[in-house]
Amino acid sequence: MAWIVRIALLAGGAAAAWFVAPDAPNYSIVQGMMTVLIIAIAVFAAALIRRR
Incomplete structure (x- = not known):
């Protein structure tokens, strides 16, 4: 799970x-926020694949 x-x-x-400099506060x-968005997209894609 950690990996x-x-x-x-x-x-x-x-x-x-891409949007913010890495040294920005x-x-x-x-x-x-981007990580949560990527996880949400992955879950949504998995749900659509399982639906077929």
Whole structure:
């Protein structure tokens, strides 16, 4: 489970770096928001795949 969270945070960090500089004070908040968005998209995609 920990490696799934690390991969999600890595992807969230990469997405957040597109919008906010990594040394900005609010970078961790944006990274967390991007991570939650990526997880929500993955869950939504899994639900759509299972629906078929």
